[in-house]
Amino acid sequence: MNNLESNINKPHIVILGAGFGGLTLASELDHLAEEGKAQVTLVDKNLSFSMGFSMQWAMVDRRNPEDGERYYSALKPRYVKFIQDEIIAIETEKYTLHTKSFHLDYDYLVIALGAELSMEPIPGLAENAYNLCELQSVMKLKDALKTVTEGTIVIMIVSTPFKCPPAPYEYAFLIDEILRRKNVRKKIRLLLTTPEPQPMPVAGKAAGDFIKSILSDKGIEYFPLHKPKTVTGKKIVYENGFELNHDILCVMPVHRAPKAVRDSGLTDASGFVPVDLGSFTTRAERIYAVGDVTSIKLPNGNPHPKAGVFAEAQAHTVARNIVAEILGTKREEYTGFGVCYIDVGNEKASPANISLLTPDGPKAIISEPLTDGLKGKELFESERLQKWFLA
Numbered sequence: 001m002n003n004l005e006s007n008i009n010k011p012h013i014v015i016l017g018a019g020f021g022g023l024t025l026a027s028e029l030d031h032l033a034e035e036g037k038a039q040v041t042l043v044d045k046n047l048s049f050s051m052g053f054s055m056q057w058a059m060v061d062r063r064n065p066e067d068g069e070r071y072y073s074a075l076k077p078r079y080v081k082f083i084q085d086e087i088i089a090i091e092t093e094k095y096t097l098h099t100k101s102f103h104l105d106y107d108y109l110v111i112a113l114g115a116e117l118s119m120e121p122i123p124g125l126a127e128n129a130y131n132l133c134e135l136q137s138v139m140k141l142k143d144a145l146k147t148v149t150e151g152t153i154v155i156m157i158v159s160t161p162f163k164c165p166p167a168p169y170e171y172a173f174l175i176d177e178i179l180r181r182k183n184v185r186k187k188i189r190l191l192l193t194t195p196e197p198q199p200m201p202v203a204g205k206a207a208g209d210f211i212k213s214i215l216s217d218k219g220i221e222y223f224p225l226h227k228p229k230t231v232t233g234k235k236i237v238y239e240n241g242f243e244l245n246h247d248i249l250c251v252m253p254v255h256r257a258p259k260a261v262r263d264s265g266l267t268d269a270s271g272f273v274p275v276d277l278g279s280f281t282t283r284a285e286r287i288y289a290v291g292d293v294t295s296i297k298l299p300n301g302n303p304h305p306k307a308g309v310f311a312e313a314q315a316h317t318v319a320r321n322i323v324a325e326i327l328g329t330k331r332e333e334y335t336g337f338g339v340c341y342i343d344v345g346n347e348k349a350s351p352a353n354i355s356l357l358t359p360d361g362p363k364a365i366i367s368e369p370l371t372d373g374l375k376g377k378e379l380f381e382s383e384r385l386q387k388w389f390l391a
Contacts (some may be wrong), residue, residue, distance in 0.1 A: 013039070017043075051381055054184060108322055122231060132252055168192065204361065234246055277334070280335060309340055
C-alpha cells in the first residue's frame, strides 16, 4: 500500500465523497490549491456523479439514465487531485486515513460520503423489493411497471432519517402518472407507508398537508406511523400489527453512515456523525462532516433534513471557514436556506423554499405545481453540473 504524503509546507485538505457536498468543497477550495496555499484532495469510490432525481426521470422516460451522468475525469476544479478509491479506515488521532490503495495524511478532513444504504435490517426486504435509491433497481422497476395491469403497488419508507424527504412521494406521483398513461390505474391499488407522522415533518404541518392533498387527489392511499417489521414473499408485516399484501414493493432503504465512518468512532447512537450546527465540526480535531453522513439538531431540537441542497450549503460554509482559517479572512455563517422542486408528475413540479433556522422553527413555502417548476428543477441540475464539470 502506498503513502501519499502531503506537502509539509502546505496544509492538506482531504475531502471524502464527491456528491453535492464534496463537489462544492472542491470547487470552492480550488483557488487555494491554484495559489499554492493548500493541497486539496478529493476521494470517491465511484467514477461518476448524477443527481438522485435523474433515476426518477429515467423511470418515467424523460431521459436516458446516462443523460444526467458526469465523470469525475471531467472535474472543473483543475488544481484539486481526484482519487478514485474506497475509504476503509479513518485514524482520527493520527490525522491519517486509508483507502484500499493508499494512506493519506491530512491537516483538514471533510467527510461528505453521504449515507450507506442497506436492505438487510428488514428480513425479506432485499429479496422482494426494488431499491428506489439505486439506478439498476429503479430500471428493473421501470420494466415491471410496463407489464403490470392490476394488483397492489406499495411505496414503503423503511426507516428515518432518509435522504431527500420528498423523494418517495415523488416516486408515488410518477408511478401514478405511468399507470394512468397505460390506462390501468383504476385496476391498481397504489399506496405509500411511512414511519413518519406526516410527509416531510421537519418542514412543518402546512408542507405535510400539501403533500397529503396531492396524494389524495391522485387516489394514492397514505399510511403514516407504519414501520415495517418483516417482508415475506408478497406480504409486509408492520410493527403495529398491520399486514399488507403487494404485487410490487418499492422502498426507501435503511440509511446510516458508511462503515469506515462508523468504525472511526465519529458516529453516535443515531448511526450518523453528530456535528455542531453552523460550524459542522465533529468530536475529532480538524474533522468536519456535511450532508447525509451527519446527524444535526436544529434550534428547535428537530433533526436537520438530509438533502443535496443542504449538503451544498453546509459545504459552502465549511469551505469558506477553512479558507478563513488558512488565510485569516472573515468566517461565514450557515444560512440554513434551500430551494427544491417537488416533482408531482405530468411534467409539473412545486418549488419549495425552506428556511431551517427561523426562530419559531423551520418554515417551508411551497408553490402550486407548474410546468415552470419542472423547468426550475432542470435549471437547478444544469447550473450545478456546469459549475462542477467541464462537460
